[in-house]
Amino acid sequence: MTAHNASLPEKPRVLIADDEAMMRTFIVEALQGEQYTVVQYDPCNADPSLLRRPWDVAVFDIVMPGKDGFALRKDMLPHSSSTQYIIMTAYPDLKNHDKAIEVGAFTFLVKPFRAEQIRYAVRGALRRKQSFEKTCTSENSGDSMGLIGTSAHLCHVRDRIRLMAPLDIPALVVGESGTGKELVARAIHSQSARREAPFIPVNCGGLTPSLIESELFGHVQGAFTGANKTKNGLFGAADGGTLFLDEIGELPPELQTRFLRFLDTGEYMRVGEARPRKANVRVVSATNRDLEAMVTQGIFRADLYYRLRGGCIQCAPLRERKEDIVPLVRHLLDDGFAIHPEALSAIAAFDWPGNVRELAMFISTLKGTCNTDTISLEGVRRMLALYGGKNIAETVSSYREMKARAVDRFDKGYFSSLLESTGGNITQAASTAQMDRKNFRQKLKQLGLYEKQQL
Secondary structure, three states: OOOOOOOOOOOOOEEEEEEHHHHHHHHHHHHOOOOOEEEEOOOOOOOOOHHHHHEEEOEEEEOOOOOOOHHHHHHHOOOOOOOOEEEEEEOOOOOHHHHHHHHHEEEEEEOOOOHHHHHHHHHHHHHHHHHHHHHHHHHHHEHHHHOOOHHHHHHHHHHHHHHHHOOOOEEEEEOOOOHHHHHHHHHHHOOOOOOOOOOOEEEEHOOOOHHHHHHHHHOOOOOOOOOOOOOOOOOHHHOEEEEEOOHHHHHHHHHHHHHHHHHHHHHEEEEOOOOOOOOOOEEEEEEOOOOOHHOOOOOOOHHHHHHHHOOEEEEEEHOOOOOHHHHHHHOOOOOOEEHHHHHHHHHOOOOOOOHHHHHHHHHHHHHOOOOOEEEEEHHHHHHHHHHHOOHHHHHHHOHHHHHHHHHHHHHHHHHHHHHHHHHOOHHHHHOOOOHHHHHHHHHHHHHHOOHOOOO
């Protein structure tokens, strides 16, 4: 195996990003003999175009100068959607671990690790990539579970659905509004043994506090004013199937106790009825709120929270999986419309704070206002301006212009931080940057930072 040899496309391609040369060399040597094409990426002086090549596996350190590993991954996403990521760090904490899992990383390695650990990790990541590509190939045959996209994150979500669906335990789907939480819940149901039974969705936030108990548990005739006939309730209607409770964080505290009892015993009582009833229902819940924080604040019962999250699936926002935007747009346009490549790039560059729901509404409106069967760049720009995309013209600038802006932002951030850390001492800062003092001073002048220093 020869590092930096990109001429063997049939070999799995592995990118190693770390600012420590010794760590990069250690990984290259550990992978010796594995028949991979391995390339090192030094964030301090590497060619950024390396991030735009297709990689099978990327091994990223978290803490690096300029951009951390998560930021590098984000830069790579539009160009290498099926890449599997291995995150490593010498400073482990739960937040970084959870973030790595949420963005679909294959594994999280804590330095120092042994050579066999990285070998096993890369082999496992390659097997996962093969599985992911099979899923993407079968996407149009109905095996995609309705989740349109090619990102590693969606691959991870599909894996979690397959794992959890047959377990028949409560599940919790977490994510921002519009990220497809109900689609995930429906996929869990359709992949389970309950697929032939009802899937009953209910939005807890859309029910009035006075009626939510009756809606969920049902009531008997005469139980309260207006109860003219007995009502089964959603638990009864979902018997044998799945009850999907969206916005579970809106469930009133007084009903949380009754809901917990149902999860524990399968028993519930209609309003106005003393006799308990049983229902065989699997509960899948969803929320865009921080339930852990609500537990800490005493708003949400801790025992109910831990019972609900028998299995948990995180739905990432579109801005963190932008490679899914293009297949989503093509899916949403699948009725005779074509789209100009630059128009597609402009849509993919937008952050979509409302996620898939907002993107779907945007495409629907775009089609309705289009006078031809081809979506143009001008039409997309006009629509994006209404969505807050005032700088969208920048997203379709030339590669040279975009690269220059990115390099300028990096340089200003790096040199400003370096000067701050050395108290404005140019000699010390130049030494740290491993630059000639004269060249270092010239660089500061270019960036407008030189006159601020006390020489």
